[in-house]
Amino acid sequence: xxxxxxxxxxxxxxxxxxxxxxxxxxxxxxxxxxxxxxxxxxxxxxxxxxxxxxxxxxxxxxxxxxxxxxxxxxxxxxxxxxxxxxxxxxxxxxxxxxxxxxxxxxxxxxxxxxxxxxxxxxxxxxxxxxxxxxxxxxxxxxxxxxxxxxxxxxxxxxxxxxxxxxxxxxxxxxxxxxxxxxxxxxxxxxxxxxxxxxxxxxxxxxxxxxxxxxxxxxxxxxxxxxxxxxxxxxxxxxxxxxxxxxxxxxxxxxxxxxxxxxxxxxxxxxxxxxxxxxxxxxxxxxxxxxxxxxxxxxxxxxxxxxxx
Numbered sequence: 001x002x003x004x005x006x007x008x009x010x011x012x013x014x015x016x017x018x019x020x021x022x023x024x025x026x027x028x029x030x031x032x033x034x035x036x037x038x039x040x041x042x043x044x045x046x047x048x049x050x051x052x053x054x055x056x057x058x059x060x061x062x063x064x065x066x067x068x069x070x071x072x073x074x075x076x077x078x079x080x081x082x083x084x085x086x087x088x089x090x091x092x093x094x095x096x097x098x099x100x101x102x103x104x105x106x107x108x109x110x111x112x113x114x115x116x117x118x119x120x121x122x123x124x125x126x127x128x129x130x131x132x133x134x135x136x137x138x139x140x141x142x143x144x145x146x147x148x149x150x151x152x153x154x155x156x157x158x159x160x161x162x163x164x165x166x167x168x169x170x171x172x173x174x175x176x177x178x179x180x181x182x183x184x185x186x187x188x189x190x191x192x193x194x195x196x197x198x199x200x201x202x203x204x205x206x207x208x209x210x211x212x213x214x215x216x217x218x219x220x221x222x223x224x225x226x227x228x229x230x231x232x233x234x235x236x237x238x239x240x241x242x243x244x245x246x247x248x249x250x251x252x253x254x255x256x257x258x259x260x261x262x263x264x265x266x267x268x269x270x271x272x273x274x275x276x277x278x279x280x281x282x283x284x285x286x287x288x289x290x291x292x293x294x295x296x297x298x299x300x301x302x303x304x305x306x307x308x
Contacts, residue, residue, distance in 0.1 A: 001024070001025040001026045001027065002026050002027070002069040002070050002226060003026075003027045003029070003067055003068050003069045003070075004021055004026050004027065004028050004029070004068070004069065004070050004071075004072060004226075005029045005031065005064065005065060005068045005070070005071045005072070005110075006018060006021075006028065006029070006030050006031065006071075006072045006074065007031045007055045007071070007072070007073050007074055007075035007101070008031075008032075008073075008074030008075030008076070008116075009028070009030030009031065009032065009041065009048075009072075009074070010030060010032045010034060010038035010040050010041050010050075011038075011040065011074065011075070011177075011179065012040070012173070012175075012177050012178045012179050012185075012215065013074055013116060013170075013173055013215055013218055013219070014030070014040075014072075014074045014075075015038070015040035015041050015044075015177055016175075016176075016177065016215050016216055016218070016219040017072060017074070017218075017219045017222050017223070018030060018041060018044060018048060019044060019219070020216075020219040020220065020222075020223050021222075021223060021226070022044060022047055022048065024223055024226075026226070028047070028048040028049070029048065029049040029050075029051060029064070029068070030048055030049070030050050030051070031051050031052075031053060031055060031064065031075070032050060032051075032052055033052065033053070033054060033075075034052070035052065037050070040177050051064050054097065055073070055075055055097055055098065055100070055101045056093060056096065056097025056098070056100045056101065057100070058100040058101075058103060058104050061100065061101055061104035061105075061108075062104040062107055062108060065104055065105060065108035065110055066108055068105075068108060068110050069110065069111050069112070070110070070111060070112045070113070070114060070226060071101070071105055071110055071112070071113045071114070072113075072114045072116070072222060073098065073101065073113060073114070073115050073116065074116040076094055076147075077089070077090070077093040077094055077097075078090045078093075078094065078142075078143060078146070079143065079182050079183065079184040080121060080141050080142075080143040080144075080184065080270065081183060081184070083141065083142040083143035083146060084141055084142045084143065084270060087142040087145075090142050090143065090146050091142075091146060091149075094146045094150065095146050095149050095150055095153075098150045098153070099150075099153055102153065102154070102157050102163065105163060106157065106161045106162075106163055110163065111164060112163070112164040112165060112166070113154060113157075113163060113164070113165045113166075114165070114166050114167075114168065114222060114225050114226075115150065115151065115154060115165060115166070115167045115168070116168055116170060116218075116222070117147050117150075117151055117167050117168060117169045117170065118143070118144060118147045118169060118170060119131075119169035119170050119171045119211070119236050119237065119238055119275070119277045120170075120171060120172055120210065120211075120275050121139055121141050121143050121144030121147060122137050122139050122144050122147060122148055122151075122169060123135050123136070123137065123138065123139075123272075123275065124136075124137075124138030124139055124140050124144070124272060125138070125140070125272050125273065126272070126274060126275065126276075129242070129274060129275075129276045130211075130240055130276045130277055130278035130279075131236070131275065131276065131277050131278060132236065132277075132278040132280070132281070133169070133232075133234045133235065133236055133278075133281055140269075140270055140272065141270040151167055151234075154167065155233070158233075165233060166225045166228060166233060166234075166235070167233060167234045167235070168218075168221060168222065168225065168235050168237050169234065169235065169236050169237060169277070170213065170218055170237045170238075171210070171211035171212060171213045171236070171237060171238030171239065171275070171277050172185070172186070172187075172210050172211060172212045172213065172238075173185070173212075173213055173214075173215050173218050174186075174187040174188055174212055174213075174214065174215065174297060174298075174301060175188075175214045175215035175216065175292075175297060175300065175301055175304075176215065176300060176301060176304040177215070177304075178215075178301070180192050186210075186245065186248065187212065187248060187252070187297075187298060187301060188301060188305070190248070190249065190252050190260075191252055191255075191256065191298070191301055191302050191305050192305060193260065194252060194253075194256045194258050194260050195256070195302075195305055195306060197258075197260070198260070199260065199261040199262065199263055200249065200260050200261070200262045200263070201262075201263050201264075201265055202245055202246075202249070202262060202263070202264050202265065203265050203266070203267055203268045203271060204245075204264070204265075204266070204267035204268070204271065205264060205267075206244060206245040206246035206249070206264065207244050207245070207246065207273075208244065208245050208267075208271055208272075208273060208274070209242040209243065209244050209273070209274040209275070209276065210242065210243065210245075210248075210274075210275055210276075211238035211239055211240070211241065211242055211243075211275060211276045211277050212238075212239060212243060212248070212294055212297070213237060213238045213239050213290055214290065214291075214292035214296075214297035214300070216291075216292065217237075217290040217291055217292055218237055220288060220291075221235070221237050221282060221286060221288045224286040224287070224288055225286070228285070228286060230285050232281060232285050235281055235282045235285070235286065236277040236278060236279055236281065236282065237277070237279065237282060238276070238277035238279055238290075239279070239290050239294070240276070240277065240278065240279045240290075241276065241294075242274060242275075242276035243294060248294075248298075249262065251294055251295060251298050252298060252302075254295075255295070255298045255299050255302045256302055
């Protein structure tokens with residue numbers, strides 16, 4: 001089993017990955033910038049090593065990465081909205097910071113980096129759907145640009161320094177432990193508003209179509225990527241199905257058995273009209289398929305939220 005170093009391991013997606021990799025017998029170290037133990041991994045803290053710091057701190061990472069086999073890089077300092085508001089901060093902390101992590105990884109003789117990228121912000125307005133990994137890259141947001149840039153640096157480090165990598169381009173992940181303060185993740189945010197009897201705001205007319213994937217399905221494919229020895233470097237991770245915002249709202253109403261007030265606002269320039277990912281390559285190469293339907297996933301998320 002591998003010694004795995006996970007940036008962002010206390011977060012929404014990261015905590016589920018930590019949990020699954022522990023079950024599979026891996027030795028886990030989590031990097032966090034939090035000074036206290038995050039509730040997401042409180043139940044796991046006796047089984048993992050928790051280190052504090054910034055992934056862009058080269059000297060600290062060099063110290064932390066000794067004897068590491070695989071890095072799972074999930075931590076990112078921005079979400080799409082904040083990256084567009086402050087692209088300089090986004091580039092400095094995420095692109096430069098992640099390159100510092102790679103430089104330390106090479107010196108520490110890490111074997112492989114698994115990068116949790118974005119399937120929603122890289123491809124831009126699609127030329128066809130479902131979008132496969134060979135679709136041209138054309139990000140229209142700062143967030144998509146920084147993720148794209150780091151993907152290319154991963155390839156550079158692979159070609160020039162022998163550091164292996166696998167990239168997972170994740171669709172719209174949702175589910176338990178979602179950070180509802182980050183203003184990212186429509187399903188969790190809407191269910192929270194429904195729970196608190198607040199109005200729901202929809203940018204545009206609600207016809208924007210997205211691909212939604214439950215967080216435990218994301219963790220499953222990351223776990224499969226641990227042992228992957230094939231030649232493919234990039235995998236889309238989604239459901240392969242598209243749902244409009246209006247359709248998601250219908251599911252949320254059905255699950256919660258509530259009928260919230262809905263306000264439609266002007267559309268946003270960085271929202272592409274449709275984004276549905278092809279997951280054929282993941283099925284063929286990694287024998288992975290999502291297990292959780294949208295109805296089942298929204299129900300599980302609602303059940304979790306109502307216990308908070």
